[in-house]
Amino acid sequence: MARIKIDHDKCTGCRHCEIACSLNHVQNTANPRRARIRVMRDHNRYYPVIAGPFVDAACTSKVFVEIGDLQYDMCAVCRASCPEKPYFIEAETDIPLKCDFCGIPPSPSCVRWCNSGALELVDD
Amino acid sequence: MNGWIGRCLRVNLTEGKHSIEKIDPGLMERFLGGRGLGVKIFSDEVDPQTDPLAPDNKLIFISGPLVGTGALTGASCNVITKSSLTGTLACAKMRGHFGAELKFAGFDMVIIEGRAEAPVILSIIDNKVKLVPALEYWGRTTVDTESLFKKNLGNQWISRETFLAAIGPAGERLLPLANIVNDRFLSVGCAGIGAVMGSKNLKALAVKGQHSLQVADGNRFVQVVNSLINKLNSSPLTSQSMSQWGTAFLVGLCYQKGMLPQNNFRGGTLSLKNIGTEALNSAFRLRSRACFACPVACIKKTDVKHPTFEGRGMVPTYLAIGSLGVNCGVSDLSIIGTANMLCAEMGLDPVATGGTLATAMELVEQKALTPEELKIDLRFGNGEAMLDAIRLMATKGGHGKRLGQGGKALADSFERPETFMGVKGLPLAPFDPRAIQGLGLHFATSNYGPNHLYGNTFIDELLNAHEILDPWDIKGKPQLVKDYQDTTAVMDSLGLCSWPLMGLKFKNYVPMVNSCLGTSHNTDDLFLMGERIWNLERMFNMKAGFSDADDCLPDRFINEPIEEGPGVGQVSRITEMLPEYYRLRGWSDTGEPLPETLRTLGLENS
Ligand code: SF4
Ligand code: SF4
Ligand code: SF4
Numbered sequence A: 001m002a003r004i005k006i007d008h009d010k011c012t013g014c015r016h017c018e019i020a021c022s023l024n025h026v027q028n029t030a031n032p033r034r035a036r037i038r039v040m041r042d043h044n045r046y047y048p049v050i051a052g053p054f055v056d057a058a059c060t061s062k063v064f065v066e067i068g069d070l071q072y073d074m075c076a077v078c079r080a081s082c083p084e085k086p087y088f089i090e091a092e093t094d095i096p097l098k099c100d101f102c103g104i105p106p107s108p109s110c111v112r113w114c115n116s117g118a119l120e121l122v123d124d
Numbered sequence B: 001m002n003g004w005i006g007r008c009l010r011v012n013l014t015e016g017k018h019s020i021e022k023i024d025p026g027l028m029e030r031f032l033g034g035r036g037l038g039v040k041i042f043s044d045e046v047d048p049q050t051d052p053l054a055p056d057n058k059l060i061f062i063s064g065p066l067v068g069t070g071a072l073t074g075a076s077c078n079v080i081t082k083s084s085l086t087g088t089l090a091c092a093k094m095r096g097h098f099g100a101e102l103k104f105a106g107f108d109m110v111i112i113e114g115r116a117e118a119p120v121i122l123s124i125i126d127n128k129v130k131l132v133p134a135l136e137y138w139g140r141t142t143v144d145t146e147s148l149f150k151k152n153l154g155n156q157w158i159s160r161e162t163f164l165a166a167i168g169p170a171g172e173r174l175l176p177l178a179n180i181v182n183d184r185f186l187s188v189g190c191a192g193i194g195a196v197m198g199s200k201n202l203k204a205l206a207v208k209g210q211h212s213l214q215v216a217d218g219n220r221f222v223q224v225v226n227s228l229i230n231k232l233n234s235s236p237l238t239s240q241s242m243s244q245w246g247t248a249f250l251v252g253l254c255y256q257k258g259m260l261p262q263n264n265f266r267g268g269t270l271s272l273k274n275i276g277t278e279a280l281n282s283a284f285r286l287r288s289r290a291c292f293a294c295p296v297a298c299i300k301k302t303d304v305k306h307p308t309f310e311g312r313g314m315v316p317t318y319l320a321i322g323s324l325g326v327n328c329g330v331s332d333l334s335i336i337g338t339a340n341m342l343c344a345e346m347g348l349d350p351v352a353t354g355g356t357l358a359t360a361m362e363l364v365e366q367k368a369l370t371p372e373e374l375k376i377d378l379r380f381g382n383g384e385a386m387l388d389a390i391r392l393m394a395t396k397g398g399h400g401k402r403l404g405q406g407g408k409a410l411a412d413s414f415e416r417p418e419t420f421m422g423v424k425g426l427p428l429a430p431f432d433p434r435a436i437q438g439l440g441l442h443f444a445t446s447n448y449g450p451n452h453l454y455g456n457t458f459i460d461e462l463l464n465a466h467e468i469l470d471p472w473d474i475k476g477k478p479q480l481v482k483d484y485q486d487t488t489a490v491m492d493s494l495g496l497c498s499w500p501l502m503g504l505k506f507k508n509y510v511p512m513v514n515s516c517l518g519t520s521h522n523t524d525d526l527f528l529m530g531e532r533i534w535n536l537e538r539m540f541n542m543k544a545g546f547s548d549a550d551d552c553l554p555d556r557f558i559n560e561p562i563e564e565g566p567g568v569g570q571v572s573r574i575t576e577m578l579p580e581y582y583r584l585r586g587w588s589d590t591g592e593p594l595p596e597t598l599r600t601l602g603l604e605n606s
Helices: A016-025 A109-113 B025-031 B034-045 B098-104 B142-153 B156-160 B194-199 B218-233 B236-256 B277-283 B318-328 B333-346 B350-365 B383-395 B398-404 B407-413 B437-445 B477-494 B506-517 B523-543 B555-559 B574-585 B595-601
Strands: A002-006 A037-042 A045-050 A064-067 A070-073 A119-123 B007-012 B017-022 B059-063 B077-082 B089-094 B109-113 B120-125 B128-133 B163-166 B202-208 B287-289 B299-305 B310-314
Touching (some): A002 A045, A016 A037, A016 A109, A016 B218, A109 B218, B034 B059, B034 B077, B034 B109, B034 B523, B059 B098, B077 B098, B089 B523, B098 B163, B109 B120, B142 B156, B142 B202, B218 B236, B236 B318, B299 B333, B310 B333, B318 B350, B333 B383, B350 B407, B383 B398, B506 B523, B523 B574, B555 B574
Parallel strands (some): B007 B109, B120 B202
Antiparallel strands (some): B007 B017, B059 B109, B120 B128, B163 B202, B299 B310
8 A cells, every 4th residue: 555654854844745735736826724734843853744534523632742851742743634723724715634645646746845755655 | 916925014113003015016027026126115215324223224024926835945035124234235035934934924025114112023923913012022032032922822833833033132232243033043144134123122023824825837837846856856966965964064165175264364274174074963963954845955953062052953054164163263063053053042143243253353362452351261262262252242241342343343443454354344254255256256246245145156166066167267257256146136036045056057947937926037037137136236235325445355365365275375356357347247447337237227217
């Protein structure tokens, strides 16, 4: 199955993937808030997050994960397009977004514009 | 409108009011946007004789039309004002994500006028424009200001997407060496604008928004950007050197060619071993960070560990290593990194600060300035004292006060102007103009003082990216300088970063511009616009009191040959190149644009 592998160690935070996704899904339009991939930042790391299934309720409990001496908010790296965070709710239309794994072949738009190797299409 | 938002926000701080204006499409066409349009509007609205710190001076933040559209490196936001350090125009290039976010917030440009009674932060978040009282932020470092502002927003989702550009304590104290810092640590690379912002009592700008940008032909645009990414990847300079070390990779090259200045441009015997890329790798753990939509990712972040500064920070760039390091005789990378971070926190420009310190150190060596008087043991090579001096400078503490006024003021106050290595009051970027003739000519003639970013001739002279040129030769250099100056004017105006010119030719960008904006430009008419912008800037500076007498380099470069190293025996041959440069520009012998030149450029009424 083809899937997108994310290596956040490599991500540079350039957000070119966001625009690639937006341009592919909304004709001639560049807007990160209309992309199905968003790059979150926590402390000194960037986490590209690809929008997952829409859920109409947010989690009722918060999850924090501690790695080393830093605390990470799991909401930031969760892929649900849920009402808790406005990230995967499309600006201008308010529609919840979900990645449709666009563009194979040759490869999804976001992967094609990601030059750092953080996003990779793998087939196994 | 393709690329553009088409709206301008005008904020009058004196009255605490703002208004939203439409941008004149005629002006967009003639001046491209970004730097060009900003300079046009600035020179129409502000008297060139204005005191930079008076409320009449304005501050324009403007993102080019390609910014935010996904165009390759379309990230840069220009800040235009009259500089309080040089008295010329100032046009800073803001990197990072601020520029793109300004567009998403719904504005191509923000014009700031007047002076607020008490400190404020201009917040443009989700279509709400507000002036937030900023007393609690006053006195804070740029990094603190950003963290506190985001915390006060009270919603992590909003604060994650908000970007700030702020001044530090140096700007608040109206130091001419101050600049603006955005996205936490990115210095905008232009001294003399932080104080203008401080004089307006404006601590910061915060932007966030949801607006969409239109591109003319999305399919073609995506294809062109793809092919540009591939081209960049096939050039070792961008895909390896820049991506791995950022501009710091230039240190070794400049050293080998004798361009890296040591001890206030008087030469020295530092070893490359301590400052080259290998030393960089072992001193820091490098993390690559990119400006919006940039595949190169030349920004290197790291953790800085030093008693004076500890925490997340930047790996020193070429400019920092040159100015705050070797030119002050310091070759300890951890000190240089710390000095660089201190500058970012305090809102000081690293190049101007380093240049000023080098002047001070030379004055100490000549026994004009005594360590007793300064209360710090400031001398070439004493890194710890340099750190103290930076802190004192920024806070105007104790004896740092004199330093904070800049190298020129300092050298003049001791009647030793020859110790100041700069042009038009701005210290030189760390390239020795004796060993790189074209860049020297650019330093002398640049509208923004001796900053290499407004005419990157080193791309050919040093890196031989497109043409193999001998840096010591002057043949063809005036043309090279003019071409690069015009090219950068175009790139800045569109909102593109000029570093990737190491891997791409300017003509490669043209299809991207056209498919994005729906225009049908060719290389020649874009160059003509660059020339128009350069001349417009020149005319502003002339009205502000500058003339051909200011198109010069410090005497040291003309009279004293390099004493040792690979560049030994070289002097700057600027006087031979200048007449040819004026002629190519269509200027008179005294450097004034001729009436027919202005007519060809359509500037006769400006
Ligand atoms: S695969 Fe396509 S839809 Fe999914 S995030 Fe990437 S660009 Fe967007
Ligand atoms: S394009 Fe790649 S490197 Fe850039 S933000 Fe997206 S995932 Fe990160
Ligand atoms: S090359 Fe460097 S400065 Fe230029 S846009 Fe890319 S990351 Fe930013």
